[in-house]
Amino acid sequence: MLEDSPNTKIDAALAKLGKALESGDIEAAVNLFQADCYWRDLVTFTWNLRTMEGHDQIRDMLTSQLNTIKPSRFRQDETELATDGDGITQGWFEFETDVARGYGHTRLKNGLVWTLLTTMSEIKGHEEPKGLKRPMGAEHGHDPNRRTWSEKRQDEATRLGYETQPYVVIVGGGQGGIALGARLRQLGVPTIIIEKNERPGDSWRKRYKSLCLHDPVWYDHLPYIPFPENWPVFAPKDKIGDWLEMYTKVMELNYWNSTACKSAAYDEDKQEWTVIVERDGKEVVLRPKQLVLATGMSGKANVPKFKGQETFRGEQQHSSQHPGPDAYKGKRVVVVGANNSAHDICAALWEAGADVTMVQRSSTHIVRSDSLMEIGLGDLYSERAVAAGMTTRKADLIFASLPYKIMHEFQIPLYDKMRERDAKFYSDLEKAGFMLDWGADGSGLFMKYLRRGSGYYIDVGACDLIIDGSIKLKSGSDVDHLTETSVVLKDGTELPADLVVYATGYGSMNGWAADLISREVAEKVGKCWGLGSDTPKDPGPWEGEQRNMWKPTQQEALWFHGGNLHQSRHYSQYLSLQLKARQAGIETPVYGLQESHHRG
């Protein structure tokens, strides 16, 4: 007997799944999954970002949602090849719900579903005006009341926030706010982005001058306008800044630069926010229905408190305030911390002729940039992937299709490979006294990023300076106190210093909610980011998704958006559709609203 082709297997599984879901036969649907199974849903079934793990969670979700969601038309995407390998059949499919069109991916084992990803592509009747639906631009015919594009655009910009109210206010105009703002504009959701800096892109421009993206270009595209073929692999910060600035302009975002957000309060009765901002020196009161904090997961500086900080006579800066090395030639600098920023800042200071000491308080995960690119990202985000026909959209969906619960299992072998490939490098680092780790379970950088957003450095050269002693290293002891002229460690070491840089990371994003709204709301929402993996800095319980990110929170109409360029691109799609649905008055029954377990 001929073996079935992968496409035939996917067809068969989808036919059964579609039939069970359409007929409301929840048990039949559940039994199409193997016992060890995952269904990750991005907005279509749950109006939430949720991963259902195992039969019981899937049954519970379907029992709650199926009647309202009314899924239908499950069918394989005929433009994609299904594949077989390692006992797993993978395929792509389209489907619909009552109100939306969706796209999905599945992995089958022995004909049963192991993983299922369902994502929302667009809301029926609210499709983006692109391709065949793009605007005409010119309005043909004749109209004595005709207004030009530029007059209309100018009108809108002048009136919005004064005579008319935005439906959404996004606080924070970095890559996150900009990508989300672009999607909302395409969906016709009136939005204002509030940004304290003078120009879009300044949140990059104002950081230390040697900063380049640590993620490669293929991973970093914004929605709608991908970087061109000649864009650098690791874009320098000012170049990214310029790109964001032009993007904001050509995507016609209502971007209020040089504007400070002073406070926000939610009126439960009116179901409306009162957001007070200061623009051009004048207070403006905005009354949006939805508020998005896109102030950055690396936005709220975490400055440790040490005795003697107030008496230290040199300069002290958080890494986010560090202007670059130029003023510190010949100076003695102590950098507290040993993650990305610490390494970048130390290397730049050494290059400028400063005397630099890094204080490593706890172990750090190090990967070399080229190994990470090749082994960690190469299949999805690289020139090689592009040449093999991989699109950004498909790469994002494959990435999203791996349930967080088992993602580390996919990651560990990659990092084992890097460890082997760069064995001499790691041994040299350890000889220099550097404390290394590979994440709690050896799963490396990306899991650390998802779990805690910290604890690593992607090596682009600083490690060699540590190995050869150019950057001095003090590891294994925390700061005890500062004197007028030095940093004293707990082991008694005294480090004379003209400048202390605290490269000590950032607090949870709900800290922004505490500042802008209230401590009460911040605590009601709880910690943002992290998976609940019960590993260092990612306390349980297990959530299965990133806490409070891009999805409804315990505070009605309050949303958090952030992360790297990849996440800003991909998750802005789901957040924008959730906001659009609410603006359009579509029923959005949220399944499994995020609970709050940690105050932040």
Add this chain to the structure above:
Amino acid sequence: MLEDSPNTKIDAALAKLGKALESGDIEAAVNLFQADCYWRDLVTFTWNLRTMEGHDQIRDMLTSQLNTIKPSRFRQDETELATDGDGITQGWFEFETDVARGYGHTRLKNGLVWTLLTTMSEIKGHEEPKGLKRPMGAEHGHDPNRRTWSEKRQDEATRLGYETQPYVVIVGGGQGGIALGARLRQLGVPTIIIEKNERPGDSWRKRYKSLCLHDPVWYDHLPYIPFPENWPVFAPKDKIGDWLEMYTKVMELNYWNSTACKSAAYDEDKQEWTVIVERDGKEVVLRPKQLVLATGMSGKANVPKFKGQETFRGEQQHSSQHPGPDAYKGKRVVVVGANNSAHDICAALWEAGADVTMVQRSSTHIVRSDSLMEIGLGDLYSERAVAAGMTTRKADLIFASLPYKIMHEFQIPLYDKMRERDAKFYSDLEKAGFMLDWGADGSGLFMKYLRRGSGYYIDVGACDLIIDGSIKLKSGSDVDHLTETSVVLKDGTELPADLVVYATGYGSMNGWAADLISREVAEKVGKCWGLGSDTPKDPGPWEGEQRNMWKPTQQEALWFHGGNLHQSRHYSQYLSLQLKARQAGIETPVYGLQESHHRG
């Protein structure tokens, strides 16, 4: 016997052509072409843009060039399907010359070449840094003399034109100068673009306010960064302006805005230009090796002289100076001319409540925008074409593969179709007294554009206003003179006027050379644009290519670049490669240098 597949036929023809050319057997090569044949070469064989028509011209070109060019490696592009239809086999191929890589297209009839297109893709050893060759951006490692991207970019911008000299100066920073500047930057050719306006894009922004592109988005992409999927079909002028401005910034062009070019002179001994410009109120002397005039084929206003112009008490404007209708509500306006700008300006004035009369002095070719899009461009430049897998590059090459000599034969049936489709419309226009034509041979709009760059209107609504009399029409009589308060036609009609707009087109681009360099050089170069078709405003002799555009001229180191966005995109490729070859010191034997037959 099985019939050969189209790909097999193309393979066979390429094998023979390659063998003949590689072995230097010119007669064998010539005999692979049928008697009625065309070889259009863009830079690879001729270091020129030339179409060889018939055996003799092909033989002559090969006799002159073959020894130096050394073509080789003719092979079918395996990623494209060859096709058969109407007795013609079409296919795509790659090839090389001694110094370059090329790409081509051919049409065979009965196994013999009917049309051949050979184009230069890149120069060996001077490939653009894109894809696998893109820059790293971040410079990994450590370097005490490290300068950041932004410091280096700033340095370059500060020094170029003062401490260092550009290899190329482009006069004119519209779409043409910008597209060419972008390509030259990618090729590493130091270039300054001189632009009199304040901001990139102002040459669009400053035109009449209702202006939108008449060409659709699929036809208008710039190199490197295509318009996004949500870009309007017909972009409003200010939106195109903003796009050009951002493009100039992110492509890192050295764009000298608010800078006037005062004069240019070529030193034959030094082989160098002296270009005097005024920047920020100060004179700067530039000494480039190459000078490109990209001042626009619609740049040098053609203002007719009529008796009484000096005594007319109202306003007189060339269409390029017309600010839009807002100030003319209730005023009487006479618009002289009946082409694109005249129609757009009349319609906008009528919409604003002016009393408008159009003076049509000679017949005009009219096509309705939707018919033109569907019938004229739809196969190559449309959403339909994109959905069918047509890329911009391929569309450009197909377009370029039709020899100008026979292009009208491909065009006439399209315009016959439009005439039939819109018969009622044309009949209504004629009833209103409008004088119609379809080009000298019925070949319609695109041939008129190529031959004379004038004589048509793409209807987006003004025709209905003429048909219903909202825009008054006086046709068939030229202006005789102006009085203090009116325009008097040769037939005696007196048209009272507060404003006269001369929508009377533009002069040949070599007029710019007369202004900037000298009358002598302008005459030595001769008329720009036109094919030599011996039709109205396109005097013979037949050239087979557009006169003096994008190729060497009778003035060493002087080049003309211009045209619509399509041409700015596509032909900037060939002009940039010609300039790069000269900068790199590569031998560039020009075959068939453009002769000068008309002073301009």
